[in-house]
Amino acid sequence: MGNLGTELDTDTRVEERSEVLPAHDGDHERFAHYADRDKITEAMVTGTPVVALCGKIWVPSRDPKKYPVCPECKRLFDLGPEGRMRDWQERNSGS
Numbered sequence: 375m376g377n378l379g380t381e382l383d384t385d386t387r388v389e390e391r392s393e394v395l396p397a398h399d400g401d402h403e404r405f406a407h408y409a410d411r412d413k414i415t416e417a418m419v420t421g422t423p424v425v426a427l428c429g430k431i432w433v434p435s436r437d438p439k440k441y442p443v444c445p446e447c448k449r450l451f452d453l454g455p456e457g458r459m460r461d462w463q464e465r466n467s468g469s
């Protein structure tokens with residue numbers, strides 16, 4: 375019963391396209407974000423940016439393991455699908 379149908383796991387971690395960012399200002403960009411696995415796969419092929427759980431838009435690339443997990447993505451991932459839905463709704467309804 376290992377597979378409970380989660381659409382996300384740690385293998386979906388991908389990192390910022392940090393090579394185009396200034397080193398002195400890139401700390402917050404140097405995270406591995408969570409996003410939908412299918413979108414990441416597609417993005418890696420097409421180079422199309424994807425939206426991470428935290429709302430960040432970035433282009434996934436290989437070798438995510440050298441980056442720490444984005445804290446916001448981690449928090450949202452831990453909330454689960456329903457928790458994320460609520461969180462997004464709160465974010466969109468408030469300011």
Ligand SMILES: [Zn+2]
Pocket residue numbers: 405406407408426427428429430444445446447
């Ligand atoms: Zn993130």
